[in-house]
Amino acid sequence: MRLFEPGKRFYKGNLHMHTTNSDGKLPLDEAAQRYQDAGYDFICITDHWKRTVDAHTRGRMLVLPGIEIDYFLPTQVIHLVGINVDESILTRADRKWGPQRGINAIRDAGGLAVLAHPLWSLNTTETINSLRDLTAVEIYNTTSAPPWNGDRADATGLLDMACANGVLHNTLAVDDAHHYNGDECVSFIMLQADELSVEGVMSALKTGAFYASQGPQFTQVTLEGDTVRVACSPVSRILFHSNRPYASDRCAQGKGITGADYTIRRDWNERFVRVIIEDAQGRRAWANPIPIPY
Ligand SMILES: [Zn+2]
Numbered sequence: 402m403r404l405f406e407p408g409k410r411f412y413k414g415n416l417h418m419h420t421t422n423s424d425g426k427l428p429l430d431e432a433a434q435r436y437q438d439a440g441y442d443f444i445c446i447t448d449h450w451k452r453t454v455d456a457h458t459r460g461r462m463l464v465l466p467g468i469e470i471d472y473f474l475p476t477q478v479i480h481l482v483g484i485n486v487d488e489s490i491l492t493r494a495d496r497k498w499g500p501q502r503g504i505n506a507i508r509d510a511g512g513l514a515v516l517a518h519p520l521w522s523l524n525t526t527e528t529i530n531s532l533r534d535l536t537a538v539e540i541y542n543t544t545s546a547p548p549w550n551g552d553r554a555d556a557t558g559l560l561d562m563a564c565a566n567g568v569l570h571n572t573l574a575v576d577d578a579h580h581y582n583g584d585e586c587v588s589f590i591m592l593q594a595d596e597l598s599v600e601g602v603m604s605a606l607k608t609g610a611f612y613a614s615q616g617p618q619f620t621q622v623t624l625e626g627d628t629v630r631v632a633c634s635p636v637s638r639i640l641f642h643s644n645r646p647y648a649s650d651r652c653a654q655g656k657g658i659t660g661a662d663y664t665i666r667r668d669w670n671e672r673f674v675r676v677i678i679e680d681a682q683g684r685r686a687w688a689n690p691i692p693i694p695y
């Protein structure tokens with residue numbers, strides 16, 4: 402199997418950001434302009450409990466209407482992003498009905514549900530794996546890092562545990578931009594769509610035709626037999642995460658390396674592989690986890 406379609410175009414997008422319609426520091430026009438100037442192909446506006454609507458396109462950049470809804474559990478919070486929801490979301494979702502009904506509400510409003518910043522929220526793997534019908538989980542959330550927060554932006558380890566416990570979620574990198582003083586235009590997804598349209602983006606999100614990134618680019622990730630093979634832009638490290646405790650080929654390192662192989666071990670009951678690449682500046686990209694067939 403392979404994660405990407407050879408030769409097909411990738412589009413760049415940020416699916417989590419706020420405006421002055423909730424607690425963001427910039428009005429919609431200025432927030433969207435930052436992303437347009439940075440060459441993004443699509444964004445989704447996700448104000449807290451508000452559906453911020455824009456024209457569907459700004460220049461050639463697509464703008465999706467979204468929302469962020471949140472729930473309080475005794476030991477954690479749950480924030481859900483709804484991508485491309487219609488206005489019925491405002492009557493379908495309510496805090497008192499809990500997160501699963503929030504996910505259902507997002508889907509009933511025509512949208513796709515994403516679990517936001519699970520490490521920041523202190524979500525457990527039990528919580529993450531109990532939620533049904535999530536399209537993706539945020540593996541990196543820019544604003545959950547210093548100086549805007551403590552240091553809980555990178556949920557890779559947590560999502561590895563969720564995978565090891567049986568649920569392989571596809572992963573997004575997002576900004577969750579609020580401050581617009583450096584928390585914008587940092588973390589994004591690269592998505593292979595048939596065309597830059599609402600339908601094109603939604604359909605590619607559903608099928609997992611994307612990877613999360615802060616800069617490094619995947620060309621291809623394949624699984625053939627027992628070999629996971631990566632081709633990418635020049636990076637300093639290529640990491641292979643899985644549920645097997647030790648593997649001698651888990652980290653390939655070098656100057657400007659553009660590929661590496663990893664051998665899976667079925668006798669060690671290896672169930673998934675997640676590929677992460679890191680460039681010389683420490684910026685990362687995360688491929689969606691690959692299930693190992695038995
Ligand atoms: Zn949030």
Ligand SMILES: [Zn+2]
Pocket residue numbers: 417418419447469517577
């Ligand atoms: Zn947010």
